[in-house]
Amino acid sequence: MEFSKGMVRGFCAAFASVSLAIASVVPAVSAEVAPNKGKDSTFRLTIMHTNDTHAHLDNIARRISAITKVRAQKPYSLLLDAGDVFSGTLYFNEFHGLADLEFMNLAGYDAMTLGNHDFDQGTGPLANFIKGAEFPFVDANVDLSKDTNLSDRFHDEITEHPKNGSVYNGMIKVVKGEKIGIFGLTTAETLVISNPGKDVVFQNYIQKAKRAVADLKGKGANKIIALSHLGFDDGGGDNDLTLAKEVEGIDVIVGGHSHTKLDAPVVEQTGSEPTIIVQANEYGKYLGTVDVTFDKNGKVIGHDGKLIDIDQKFNNRFVIPDDPKAAQILETKYKPAVLEKQRTIIGTTTVDLIGGRPDARVRETNLGNLMTDAILAKAKTINPDTLIAIQSGGGIRTSIPAGNINLAHVFELMPFGTSLAIIKLTGAEIKQVLEFSVKDAPKPFGGFLQVSGMKFTYDSRKPAGQRVQSIEVKEDGRHYVPIDRAKIYHVATNTYLVKGGDGFTILAKAYKEGRVSEPGHADWKTFIEYIGDQKNKTVSPTVEGRITDLAN
Known part of the structure; x- marks a missing residue:
């Protein structure tokens, strides 16, 4: 970001206030978006989203601080992750995803889908991660029913009553009386680029997405989110652009896998209703946010999305401060082992x-x-x-x-x-x-x-x-x-x-x-x-x- 001299003077005056500092990077509500007015009018939902964080935890305290600020400003919100928490740094090598999980529980995620790298160590470590989660998982095209480690956590259904630490095809989350349908998808490339094992079955993502949309609508959800670990425009045989074109009824695709930085949402107009596609790059560098306005029939009629730069600095200081609790956990419980490991x-x-x-x-x-x-x-x-x-x-x-x-x-x-x-x-x-x-x-x-x-x-x-x-x-x-x-x-x-x-x-x-x-x-x-x-x-x-x- 470039600042004029006047902007710098003004910003410096405000910098003493932590609240104002965070507000400077948290997107404001778009002028096109009307406030929630009840079931017979428009409804605005804020979606916070992450993807491909890959055990990058050094900025986690700032990430949680940003999440807290958005929630305070926009209480009708969801926090979703599009997969690939596993693999990438020494935090994963040392703690096998459980360090990330503690912070995800602290942040209060509402749902996550599975990424290909979440299977990198087989389903054993993934099962430990899922069992400890204080949120549910969604995956419509992955069948875990025969996997020894995950079969007891897998439910081949769309549920209105999701339980934490369980995997469903999809789920319904009620926000201010409105039913929000959420389902997940994982790239079939996982079979050859990770280690899911012979008992994990990957099914056709288009067919399963159509089925999930129909089932969610059958349960009364007319606002539908796909949590996708397919890639925005990935060449591996499945991606979000194709999903949006081929499957009618998806309102928002929260994406991952391709590590794409979408500074603003992409709108796919194929079909009778638009589909909004978002993705927040990688490694927790950004917290994605998108405000979506629905009419009384669940059609998207407005949106405003931005990425919050978690690592933005001013005068060599991070604009977003650490969440104190998260910072204390990181510094005392996890970071010492990583620093020691670096000397290995x-x-x-x-x-x-x-x-x-x-x-x-x-x-x-x-x-x-x-x-x-x-x-x-x-x-x-x-x-x-x-x-x-x-x-x-x-x-x-x-x-x-x-x-x-x-x-x-x-x-x-x-x-x-x-x-x-x-x-x-x-x-x-x-x-x-x-x-x-x-x-x-x-x-x-x-x-x-x-x-x-x-x-x-x-x-x-x-x-x-x-x-x-x-x-x-x-x-x-x-x-x-x-x-x-x-x-x-x-x-x-x-x-x-x-x-x-x-x-x-x-x-x-x-x-x-x-x-x-x-x-x-x-x-x-x-x-x-x-x-x-x-x-x-x-x-x-x-x-x-x-x-x-x-x-x-």
């Missing part, structure tokens, strides 16, 4: 691992090779057809000296928490990607790509776009062969690049065309696992001619 040694390197500026942005480095090898190895466990991995040099933030590697080194190296993505590209498109990578060479560029499973040459003396001279792919895992421009290759990278990060529009185009799978798996965790798989957890990567500038 995860392996050893016999050589200096070279990254950072400018090295990783101008030439092949041994650390770039190590990181891309790790990415490729992980991707192959999910899709064995993956042959290539790429990583931008700007995401290799530092070097690591020879000796022990601890977790603090790893988080300094890759602080952004990006996750794995696998993209389908033709050989011709891969050449375009590499041309963009070396366009500024020999000057440093954050989008300069480190690679695995591939090697290429370029000539930095030639004009940009005409520099790449040869590309070879290690198709059998051992021998390099010339790339086939017409062939489709599976390329492992991260969610930042496939969405156009560093200016890679060719990757963003493929993403929009549905050619990307997002199995998740945080970059730092993939790196740690790869080192752990090496003999004696020791690495000695070298520069081996994967990237050659013929001008040198």
